[in-house]
Amino acid sequence: MFISQFNQLAFQYIENYEVQKAPPVTIIAGQEGLGKTQLLNCILQKMKPQKVKIVLIDADKFSKKFAFAAQNGSLNSFRRSVRSNDLFLLDNINVLQGKKKTLEELFHTVDTILAQGGKTVITYQGSTPNFDFLNQRFASRLKSGFFLYLKDPAAEELEHFIAYRLTGDLFQEIRPCQPALLSGIKNMKQAVKIAEQLKKDIQPTNFAEEKIHVPQSEKLFHLPGIGEQANLVVSIVCEYCGLEKDKVLGSTKKGEIVEARQMVYLLLHEIFQYPYRDIASYFRKNTGSLTNQSEKIRERKQVLFETLCKKLYNAEKERSYGRG
Numbered sequence: 001m002f003i004s005q006f007n008q009l010a011f012q013y014i015e016n017y018e019v020q021k022a023p024p025v026t027i028i029a030g031q032e033g034l035g036k037t038q039l040l041n042c043i044l045q046k047m048k049p050q051k052v053k054i055v056l057i058d059a060d061k062f063s064k065k066f067a068f069a070a071q072n073g074s075l076n077s078f079r080r081s082v083r084s085n086d087l088f089l090l091d092n093i094n095v096l097q098g099k100k101k102t103l104e105e106l107f108h109t110v111d112t113i114l115a116q117g118g119k120t121v122i123t124y125q126g127s128t129p130n131f132d133f134l135n136q137r138f139a140s141r142l143k144s145g146f147f148l149y150l151k152d153p154a155a156e157e158l159e160h161f162i163a164y165r166l167t168g169d170l171f172q173e174i175r176p177c178q179p180a181l182l183s184g185i186k187n188m189k190q191a192v193k194i195a196e197q198l199k200k201d202i203q204p205t206n207f208a209e210e211k212i213h214v215p216q217s218e219k220l221f222h223l224p225g226i227g228e229q230a231n232l233v234v235s236i237v238c239e240y241c242g243l244e245k246d247k248v249l250g251s252t253k254k255g256e257i258v259e260a261r262q263m264v265y266l267l268l269h270e271i272f273q274y275p276y277r278d279i280a281s282y283f284r285k286n287t288g289s290l291t292n293q294s295e296k297i298r299e300r301k302q303v304l305f306e307t308l309c310k311k312l313y314n315a316e317k318e319r320s321y322g323r324g
Contacts, residue, residue, distance in 0.1 A: 006153040007035055013148055014039050015307055019052055019087050023146040024114050026121040029129050030150025033188035036123040040089045043121060046303045047087060055082060056089040063095075063102040070101075083112045088120040097133040107138040114141075127152070158191045226282050229272045233264050236311050262297040263308060265290055271312055 010028060028036050044056045057065075062082075069078035082088070088110065096103050110120050122142065129147070131139035153161065162185075185191050238245050241260050248260050265283070268274050276294065280287040298305055 006151040006157055007039075010039060010148045010150055011042075011306065011310075014042050014046075015303070015310075017043055017046065019047070019050075019119050022119050024119055025110075025142060025145030026119070026148065027124055027129060027142060027145050028121065028148045028150065029124045029126060031127060031152060031187065031189070032125055033192050034150040034153075036125070036150065037091050040091055040121060040123060042303050042306070043087070043089060052087055053085045054087040054089065055085045056091070057082075058091045059093050059106075060095045062090065062106065063099055066102055066105050079109070082109055083116075085113060086118045088113050088118065090120065090122045092125055093122050094125045103134060103138065107135065107141075110138075110141065153188055153191075155185070158185045158188065161188065161191050162195045226268070226272075226274060226278060229268060229274075230264070230282060232315065233267045233271075233312065236315055237264050237267070237308060240308060240311060259297060259301065262293045263301065263305065266294040266298055266305065267308060267312060269294060271309060 007030075028039055030036055040056055044054060047054050065078060066075075069075045090106070093106075096106065113120060122145075127149070129142075131142055134142070185194060234245055234248060237243075237260050238248055241256065243257060243260050247254075247257050248264065252258075265276070265279050265285075268279050269276055276291040277287045279285075280290045283290070
């Protein structure tokens with residue numbers, strides 16, 4: 001997940017989310033493409049190890065499941081499966097406008113979960129939530145909740161987002177060739193579309209034969225070499241995970257140490273924009289294996305990855321101030 005000023009507060013809230021301490025209702029509001037669904041998935045991944053009974057469902061899927069259950073006489077089973085959870089995550093409540101029966105069912109679902117001491121997090125597409133399409137009781141319930149607003153990203157953030165999606169190497173290569181394309185991006189929805197199109201247009205084999213030299217001024221952080229960045233990343237990962245550096249840098253096969261080691265590779269690639277081949281060369285690893293491991297750890301440990309990204313950003317800012 002891409003973290004910047006427009007969604008930083010929301011991410012910090014989700015990062016520290018605890019069911020028992022959280023407000024009964026949390027509303028995440030923002031325009032399309034700002035990462036509302038990803039934030040719900042972050043909560044889901046965070047809660048899994050805690051044995052919290054949790055369900056994440058898209059509002060449209062909730063509507064279809066409810067309709068199917070009503071038609072097939074299985075409403076009781078449907079309700080038990082949804083209402084027995086400690087945490088109910090609903091994505092994109094807007095799509096239920098005009099569906100009175102579904103909204104009534106959703107109201108009773110949320111009401112039951114809250115009455116049992118559970119919590120709910122609901123996303124709303126739009127900068128200013130308007131719950132006029134709900135009945136008065138339901139609207140009142142949601143309006144009393146805690147609101148997280150995702151701001152519209154600035155132009156610089158949109159460009160950084162595209163760099164994040166393409167990886168730094170390819171972005172720096174195409175950036176001089178596409179000034180009109182990049183300057184025309186007005187919102188995150190456009191940025192996502194353009195990033196995906198550029199991914200299709202770019203042939204990775206064109207860049208595989210030779211090392212791409214990114215000007216030092218274009219690097220995210222201005223450090224003299226991969227060694228210093230690697231030491232910084234290893235230190236932060238070890239400190240946060242409570243592990244010894246020697247073991248992370250060694251050949252130990254213990255699960256948590258292997259995951260920390262893979263996280264180091266991923267952070268060097270994502271934050272400092274080093275190609276995986278350079279990282280593999282530095283750590284004397286096979287490029288293909290290291291690349292595969294890094295991408296898999298991103299999927300399995302998304303919340304940990306985002307947390308370490310933030311800590312790394314903060315640590316580098318402090319170092320930059322110190323050098324200034």
